[in-house]
Structures are given as structure tokens and as C-alpha cells.
Amino acid sequence: MQRENFNDLFAFVAVARLGSFTRAAAQLGVSQSALSHTLRALEARLGLRLLTRTTRSVSPTEAGERLLLTVGSRFEEIEAELAALSELRDKPAGTIRITTAEHAADSILWPKLAPCLMDYPDIKVEINVDYGLTDIVAQRYDAGVRLGDQVEKDMIIVRISPDLRIAVVAAPSYFAKRPPPQTPQDLAAHDCINLRLPTHDSLLVWEFERNNHALKAHVQGQWAFNNGTAILRAALAGFGLAYLPEDMIAQHVAECRLVPVLQDWCPSFPGYHLYYPNRRQSSPAFKLVVEALRYLG
Numbered sequence: 365m366q367r368e369n370f371n372d373l374f375a376f377v378a379v380a381r382l383g384s385f386t387r388a389a390a391q392l393g394v395s396q397s398a399l400s401h402t403l404r405a406l407e408a409r410l411g412l413r414l415l416t417r418t419t420r421s422v423s424p425t426e427a428g429e430r431l432l433l434t435v436g437s438r439f440e441e442i443e444a445e446l447a448a449l450s451e452l453r454d455k456p457a458g459t460i461r462i463t464t465a466e467h468a469a470d471s472i473l474w475p476k477l478a479p480c481l482m483d484y485p486d487i488k489v490e491i492n493v494d495y496g497l498t499d500i501v502a503q504r505y506d507a508g509v510r511l512g513d514q515v516e517k518d519m520i521i522v523r524i525s526p527d528l529r530i531a532v533v534a535a536p537s538y539f540a541k542r543p544p545p546q547t548p549q550d551l552a553a554h555d556c557i558n559l560r561l562p563t564h565d566s567l568l569v570w571e572f573e574r575n576n577h578a579l580k581a582h583v584q585g586q587w588a589f590n591n592g593t594a595i596l597r598a599a600l601a602g603f604g605l606a607y608l609p610e611d612m613i614a615q616h617v618a619e620c621r622l623v624p625v626l627q628d629w630c631p632s633f634p635g636y637h638l639y640y641p642n643r644r645q646s647s648p649a650f651k652l653v654v655e656a657l658r659y660l661g
Contacts, residue, residue: 372406373435375399376414380424380432381502391504444646456648457486463498464491464509466591467609468636472525472657473509480656487649495590496562501641506650512634520642524657525635529610532570532630533622537602544625545605548572548581555604556583560590570607572629579629583607635659 378388379399389396407414414428424432464473469491481487492505500508511528512521534544538555545551551570559568567588570581585604589595592608599606599613600621606613610630616622638657640646646654 372402372409373431374439375402376406376428377432377436377439378504379403379415379422380428381436383422385422440641455486456484456652458647458649459488459490460507460650460653461490461492461505462507462509462638462653463494463500463503463505464636465495466493466593467612468509468525469493471609471611472636476524476657477653480652484649484652487652489653493591494562495559500639507638507640507654509636509638512637518642519639522638522654522657523635523659524638525659526661527632527635529632530571530607530630531610531613531617531624532605532607532626533599533613533617533624534605535600535602535621536623538599538604539623544623546626548579548626548629551581551583551605554583555585557585557595557598557604557606558583558588559592559595559607560588562590568607571631572626573631574629 375388375392375394378392379385382388382391385396385399389399392399394402403415412427413425414431416423416425416428462473473491477489481489497510498505498508500506509524512523532545542554545554548570556570560566561568567582570583572579572581583605587595587598587603589598592612595606596608596612596616598604599608600616605625606622613622613624617624638654640650
């Protein structure tokens with residue numbers, strides 16, 4: 365195969381991994397029709413069907429699976445080697461893409477990386493806020509951030525925060541209408557502000573624990589949002605109970621704008637961890653970001 369056809373292979377890997385021409389085209393910065401034409405031309409040149417297309421999904425054929433297994437890892441090795449060449453520069457450089465939840469982005473990534481990157485103008489950091497369990501390899505992120513118990517086993521893991529404690533809170537105006545809950549079971553009689561997760565279009569289940577007894581609550585209420593900032597705003601406005609990280613509401617509790625409840629039931633979770641694939645080499649820019657985020661407490 366001639367060298368000019370390597371872009372076709374790169375396009376094939378993107379479509380096969382993402383299972384979507386739409387997502388792959390957005391990632392590659394090309395139109396969907398152009399990408400479809402490229403893949404058809406590659407299949408014609410090889411004389412093999414590489415992808416099975418339906419109205420809802422795209423998946424590799426047996427030949428496509430073999431090609432993906434063969435060339436996908438090769439492209440990752442090439443990219444890692446190219447990134448490592450930045451060691452020859454006077455200063456680290458490159459783009460680091462990280463997927464994370466909103467709370468980690470606001471409370472960990474921004475305060476730790478902002479002062480660090482002031483000294484490294486050639487490093488670019490792209491942070492994508494997403495509550496889904498993103499496949500960082502398929503979506504071509506350099507790293508992801510999750511709570512420690514959510515990280516896949518085959519990843520390199522770096523702790524970037526202490527353990528995280530959850531709080532259940534509501535505004536005094538809300539409790540003026542009804543008594544505070546005494547147990548998680550009492551939440552069934554309360555308005556709770558939900559977090560909508562992208563995974564399977566589900567609502568976050570509120571988890572509790574006391575005396576080694578774990579309990580999960582499927583709560584209901586008038587409002588649901590897909591981010592913590594909006595949930596906090598609704599709680600402050602008196603629309604119901606919110607289930608949020610303790611540090612996110614601490615100032616509001618101290619200033620009596622929110623009242624905590626079920627404190628002896630609220631659990632702690634393993635802190636945030638940065639995770640990334642096991643590659644032979646990492647760029648100096650990536651190593652600098654990792655060390656800036658590493659939790660030393």
C-alpha cells in the first residue's frame with residue numbers, strides 16, 4: 365500500500381473505534397460524506413468489506429476487526445513517538461486532551477493547572493466535561509478523570525485528590541415547608557434535584573452508608589439537570605434536596621444558605637484519579653501535566 369493511503373487507514377480506525385461516521389467525522393474535522401467516500405474507496409482498493417453499516421450503527425466486519433487490531437495500535441505507537449520528539453524542544457509543547465466531570469474540572473484541574481501553564485505557553489490543555497464513562501482510547505483523549513472505584517483496571521492511575529465526601533443539603537426556605545429527612549427512606553416524601561447521566565439516559569442513584577449498611581435511593585423531584593452547578597443553583601432557590609460533593613456546598617453551609625441533612629448517612633468515595641493507557645513513552649508536556657495534578661497529601 366502506498367504511503368498516501370495511510371490517511372484512509374487512519375480514517376478507518378476512527379470510524380471502527382467510534383462506531384459512527386458522524387462522531388468520527390467530527391473528530392477528524394471532515395464532512396460525513398467525505399469520510400464515507402474515503403472508506404468506500406479504501407474497501408474498493410482492498411477488495412474487502414471492512415464495515416457493516418446500518419441505519420443506527422457501524423461495526424467492523426471480520427476483515428475490519430483484523431485490520432483494526434493490526435493498525436490501530438501502530439498508529440498509537442507512531443503518535444507516542446512523535447509526541448516524544450518534543451523532548452528536543454527547549455520547552456514542553458503539545459495539546460493534552462482530558463475528559464472529566466464538572467466538579468473535578470472546577471475543583472482540581474483548573475486550580476492546579478492554571479498556575480502551572482502560565483510558565484508553559486506552548487502547552488495547550490483541552491478539558492471536556494462529561495459525566496459519561498468515556499472510552500478515552502476510542503475518543504482519542506490523552507487522559508480521563510474519574511473517582512477511584514470507576515477506573516478501568518488496565519489503565520495507569522494517578523491519584524489527584526483526597527477522598528471525596530458527599531452531602532445532602534437544601535435551603536432553609538425548603539425546610540420551612542416540610543421537616544428534614546431523618547433516614548434515606550424519608551427521601552421518598554421529598555422533592556430531590558436529580559442529576560441526569562448520559563449513560564443509558566439514567567438518573568444518578570443516591571448512595572448512602574451507615575454502620576457498614578449500604579443503601580441506594582432512587583429519588584424524584586421537579587427538577588433534573590446534567591451538571592452540578594445547576595443543581596446547586598436550584599437547591600439555593602429552595603426547589604429541593606441536592607446530593608453534591610461536600611466541598612462544593614461548604615461555603616453555602618457556613619453562611620447558612622444551605623442546611624445539611626443525613627450527615628451520618630453520607631458516604632465518602634475514593635478521590636479523583638487521572639488515568640491513561642499504558643504507552644511506551646509520554647511526551648514531556650503530558651508528564652508535566654501529570655505531575656502538576658498528582659495528589660501528595
